[in-house]
Amino acid sequence: MASSSKSGNGSLREYVSKEDEPDGKYRVVKRIKTPVQRIAVVETEKGETLIYGDGYVMFGTTKDDELWAESLVHIPMAAAANRGSVLLIGGGGGILAREALRYPDVKRITAVDADRIMMNLGKSLKSLVKFNQGALNNPKVTTIVKDGRAMVEGSRQKWDVIVVDVPEPSEDVPQLRRLFSVNFYRLLKERLQPGGAIAVACTCLNAEMPEFSGSIIKTIKAAGLYVLPYHMDVRKSYGQDWAYCLASNRPLSSSGVKLRIKPRYLTESKLKGMFVIPNRYRKKWKKGKIQTDRNHVLRDIHEEH
Known part of the structure; x- marks a missing residue:
């Protein structure tokens, strides 16, 4: 059941x-139509805040x-030779920046988001700022409102750690393929410091769509990077198994990934299991294809399933 405080155009759905x-009662606090998407700020009866983009939850508290x-930030931070500079593509909520700021050797973080309103929520929405501990207002953090691909193309900076957390390409937003393409990963390789590490969010592992992750793995390899897939199995709590790719310009081994701080939930024992991918997924990864700037490999997989 929902109640709504309307700000913006369009139906609730x-x-x-x-x-x-959300499960249970909730209240839509804001509805905002931006040049990029339709954003909703939702408060649940549990006291949580959820930020929606085009009808689907992007992040929350x-x-x-x-x-x-933790899964997306601490793995590349553990694998990288250095952590002085961090690039977060899709960092408007400030949660990734909060985790990166936990490392004392981090000197600068660049958080990029294509939507100014989303970035402003991460900086000023009270419940979200409390959750992200004011990360986007930290002096170590530079926020940039720009498409992640365009930002990387226009920069000559290099980073020790790069995190890519953007929605998968779909029928509604096929242009997101440019943030999953071999062309983009080649750019990231050029912008990565020697011994640096990249983490890419690959949606969920599941029996129906394993070739999605397989295609991302093949695409990153085609860009000339070493790849180590990993996952966070949260099926007992959420019915999902989240998939990620760790990539680098040097060979990777799960034995070489050691946590450098103590996150709230991630432990060394849990870390070992994250690199063990069930064979039922690995076997089907062979069906994956390389995503380019022009084809629609990932969109087609997403739409088919």
């Missing part, structure tokens, strides 16, 4: 889809957001 509606951020 354009902002909060039926498929991704929940435990699973913390698990997601």
